Amino acid sequence: xxxxxxxxxxPFKVDRDAVVWHGRYEKYDLAKEFLISFIVVCILVAGxxxxxxxxDDTPVTVKSWSTNNPVDFAQTxxxxxxxxxxxAGYGPPYNLNGTAQSIGPLxxxxxxxxxxxxxxxxxxxxxPLATLPNDPQVQAAVNEYKSASASQQATWTTAYEKAxxxxxxxxxxxxxxxGDYGPVATLIAAETALARSGGVDGALLSSRQFYGxxxxxxxxxxxxxxxxxxxxxxQHLSGSQWGMMNETGQYPGQAWLWLYTLxxxxxxxxxxxxxxxxxxxxxxxxxALLALVPFIPGLRSIPRWTRLYRLIWREHYKEVENHGGxxxxxxxxQATDEVRTPVTA
Amino acid sequence: MTIVDPKxxxxxxxxxxxxxxxxxxxxxxxxxIRNRAVEALPPQKLLPDRQPAYVASWIYVFGVTTIAALIxxxxxxxxxxxxxxxxxxxxxxxxxxxxxxxxxVEIFMFAMVIHLWGKFFxxxxxxxxxxxxxxxxxxxLVSVGAAxxxxxxxxxxxxxxxxxxxxxxxxxxxAGAIFxxxxxxxxxMWHIVLLPLCIVAIVGIHVLMVRLRGVVTPFPAKGETPGGxxxxxxxxxxxxxx
Numbered sequence: 176x177x178x179x180x181x182x183x184x185x186p187f188k189v190d191r192d193a194v195v196w197h198g199r200y201e202k203y204d205l206a207k208e209f210l211i212s213f214i215v216v217c218i219l220v221a222g223x224x225x226x227x228x229x230x231d232d233t234p235v236t237v238k239s240w241s242t243n244n245p246v247d248f249a250q251t252x253x254x255x256x257x258x259x260x261x262x263a264g265y266g267p268p269y270n271l272n273g274t275a276q277s278i279g280p281l282x283x284x285x286x287x288x289x290x291x292x293x294x295x296x297x298x299x300x301x302x303p304l305a306t307l308p309n310d311p312q313v314q315a316a317v318n319e320y321k322s323a324s325a326s327q328q329a330t331w332t333t334a335y336e337k338a339x340x341x342x343x344x345x346x347x348x349x350x351x352x353x354g355d356y357g358p359v360a361t362l363i364a365a366e367t368a369l370a371r372s373g374g375v376d377g378a379l380l381s382s383r384q385f386y387g388x389x390x391x392x393x394x395x396x397x398x399x400x401x402x403x404x405x406x407x408x409x410q411h412l413s414g415s416q417w418g419m420m421n422e423t424g425q426y427p428g429q430a431w432l433w434l435y436t437l438x439x440x441x442x443x444x445x446x447x448x449x450x451x452x453x454x455x456x457x458x459x460x461x462x463a464l465l466a467l468v469p470f471i472p473g474l475r476s477i478p479r480w481t482r483l484y485r486l487i488w489r490e491h492y493k494e495v496e497n498h499g500g501x502x503x504x505x506x507x508x509q510a511t512d513e514v515r516t517p518v519t520a
Numbered sequence: 521m522t523i524v525d526p527k528x529x530x531x532x533x534x535x536x537x538x539x540x541x542x543x544x545x546x547x548x549x550x551x552x553i554r555n556r557a558v559e560a561l562p563p564q565k566l567l568p569d570r571q572p573a574y575v576a577s578w579i580y581v582f583g584v585t586t587i588a589a590l591i592x593x594x595x596x597x598x599x600x601x602x603x604x605x606x607x608x609x610x611x612x613x614x615x616x617x618x619x620x621x622x623x624x625v626e627i628f629m630f631a632m633v634i635h636l637w638g639k640f641f642x643x644x645x646x647x648x649x650x651x652x653x654x655x656x657x658x659x660x661l662v663s664v665g666a667a668x669x670x671x672x673x674x675x676x677x678x679x680x681x682x683x684x685x686x687x688x689x690x691x692x693x694x695a696g697a698i699f700x701x702x703x704x705x706x707x708x709m710w711h712i713v714l715l716p717l718c719i720v721a722i723v724g725i726h727v728l729m730v731r732l733r734g735v736v737t738p739f740p741a742k743g744e745t746p747g748g749x750x751x752x753x754x755x756x757x758x759x760x761x762x
Contacts, residue, residue, distance in 0.1 A: 189739060189740065190643060190646070191645075191646060192646055192647055193646040193647025193649075193736050193737045194737050194740055194744075195737070196572045196574070196737045198572060198573055198574070199572075199573050200570035200571060200572055200573065201570060201571065201572075201573050201575075201576075202569065202570060203568070203569065203570060203571035203575060204569065205567065205568070205569075205584070206567075208581065208584050209584050209587070209588060212581065212584045212585045212587075212588040213588040213591065213592075215585075215588075216585060216588045216589045216592055216624070216627055217592060219623070219627060220589075220592055220620055220623045220624045220627060221620065223619075223623040223626075224616060224619035224620045224622075224623050225619075227619070227623070228615065228616075228619045229615065229618050229619040229621075229622040229623075230676070230678065231608075231609060231615065231618075231674070231676050232676055232677035232678065233676065233677065234675065234676050234677050234679070234680050235677065235680060267691070267694075267696075267697070268691060268696045268697040268700075275692075276692040283692070283693050283694035284691055284692055284693070284694050284696070285694075286694045287694050287697035287698070288697070290696075290697035290698065290700075291696075291697075291700060388703070388704050388705025388706075388708070389700075389702075389703045389704065389705060389706075390702060390703070390704050391700060391702040391703055394680060394683060394684055394702045395684070395702060397680070397684075398680075398684035403680065403681065403684070406677070407681045410677075410681075412681050414685070418685055422671070422678045422682075423677055423678055426622075427626055429664075429667060429668065429671065430629075431629050431633060431664055431667070432664070432668075449692075451688045451689040451691075451692035452692035452693065454689065455689050455692060455693050462657075462661065465657055466653075466654050466657040466658070467654075468640075468645070468653070469645035469646075469649075469650040469653055469654075470650070475643065475645070477640075478640060478641045478642065478643040479643065479739060481641060483641040484641055484642050484643070484738065484739055487577045487579050487638065487641065487642055488574055488577065488642075488738040489577075490574075490576050490577075491573070491574040491576070491738050491741075492738070492741055494573075495741040495744065496741060496742065
């Protein structure tokens with residue numbers, strides 16, 4: 176034992192200390208074990224890739240959404256315009272219009288505030304329509320809407336949102352039951368036509384710079400509609416179907432997220448408006464417990480209580496208990512922090 | 521050559537002196553670091569060819585299998601990175617490499633979880649191995665993050681759905697302000713640069729910790745008294761377990 180090592184006497188704690196191994200050492204070829212493991216993994220991976228491949232379902236675009244379900248698109252666009260959509264009332268980090276999730280007085284989303292500002296009316300509707308400067312009817316409607324009072328805007332959009340639920344799409348045009356919607360009908364019809372041409376996708380991506388890798392705006396716009404969620408539901412991906420741990424098709428997905436997803440299926444999180452924060456907090460606590468289990472009395476005794484270790488080390492215990500020795504030198508076991516290294520010559 | 525003193529289980533001083541180089545260089549920081557490293561992990565301890573007799577279970581294979589799978593994950597990810605994020609959507613070869621990447625991740629995570637629970641039921645933190653356990657848990661957590669950002673970087677329907685669902689959980693903690701799951705560019709960089717570096721570093725530390733402390737010994741057998749109240753617990757000067 177080196178000079179800086181000293182002995183300290185204290186009781187042996189079976190869940191904390193390990194006995195010194197005085198027994199025999201046997202040949203163990205780590206390099207060979209690694210190579211065999213690597214080859215087996217390669218064969219397994221190649222076999223699974225050949226047989227099952229990997230999913231690659233086409234992403235939804237604003238164009239495909241408005242083409243395949245123009246009424247849902249028009250409804251969503253109207254709620255983005257008047258600020259009643261899910262995103263418009265979300266809160267941080269997108270805006271200050273919503274109530275951040277909280278546990279008691281703690282609402283962490285508020286702490287860092289708005290970092291990805293989104294004004295749904297301007298970003299999703301009025302902004303893209305501004306890319307049509309040569310359409311005087313649309314620009315007149317934009318100007319009329321912008322110059323109207325907030326209460327007037329609300330009257331128009333509320334009436335439109337009720338009516339658009341009964342809209343049809345005929346001969347390439349959105350047909351909404353007649354009513355007093357002010358310029359809103361013109362705006363949403365133009366927005367729908369622009370979306371179906373792919374113009375809204377382009378407007379949302381190129382709004383800041385030529386090169387772009389941030390899809391926050393188009394993704395959040397698409398997620399506000401029912402189209403994406405309906406497609407996901409058909410692919411067993413919605414929240415009640417254990418949600419995002421799955422992936423399209425019959426693939427294992429992120430099975431390791433099972434515990435995180437589980438909490439969304441049980442009360443009170445199942446129906447709570449603060450479910451995300453509650454589940455995240457719970458997972459942080461459980462993860463901390465797992466990481467710190469060596470320090471937690473009771474938890475660190477579970478392996479000894481379950482006795483599964485006897486299955487893992489069954490040969491060792493068979494030898495010890497059948498032959499009255501552990502194959503070691505017979506010296507009394509000591510609790511130690513050190514591990515003997517085999518001597519080679 | 522005797523590397524380890526059979527009486528103390530520590531490296532032979534003569535060998536350490538030889539490895540230390542010239543005596544006049546002993547004060548060099550470089551020489552000190554080398555000496556400390558060689559003392560802590562001499563070659564036979566770093567890459568042993570013997571293991572205690574109790575290391576005889578299939579459960580021990582899963583640690584090595586996890587590393588083998590990690591190498592396949594990194595290799596296939598390297599090929600995907602070589603040709604860019606759009607390649608696998610438009611090329612059958614690219615799609616196959618993506619499939620290899622996906623299944624290697626599945627096997628990596630499977631092997632890691634089996635390894636983790638195996639070590640849990642062996643109470644592998646016993647005997648100054650707490651840091652080994654904790655680095656293992658951190659490796660698992662970072663791997664979950666790496667896999668998650670991989671799903672977000674696929675540029676397909678799965679990415680769209682997972683990102684728009686996951687944003688609520690991330691945003692609720694406040695982390696959404698700086699970790700935007702709907703920002704493809706940010707998620708891709710986390711997936712192919714930051715988190716792989718973290719995984720390799722933490723797994724490397726974890727493996728070194730395993731080699732430093734060795735494989736945990738079994739719980740004492742029935743009738744085997746590990747010293748009782750008077751047991752002497754050897755502790756280094758740097759760390760005292762009380």
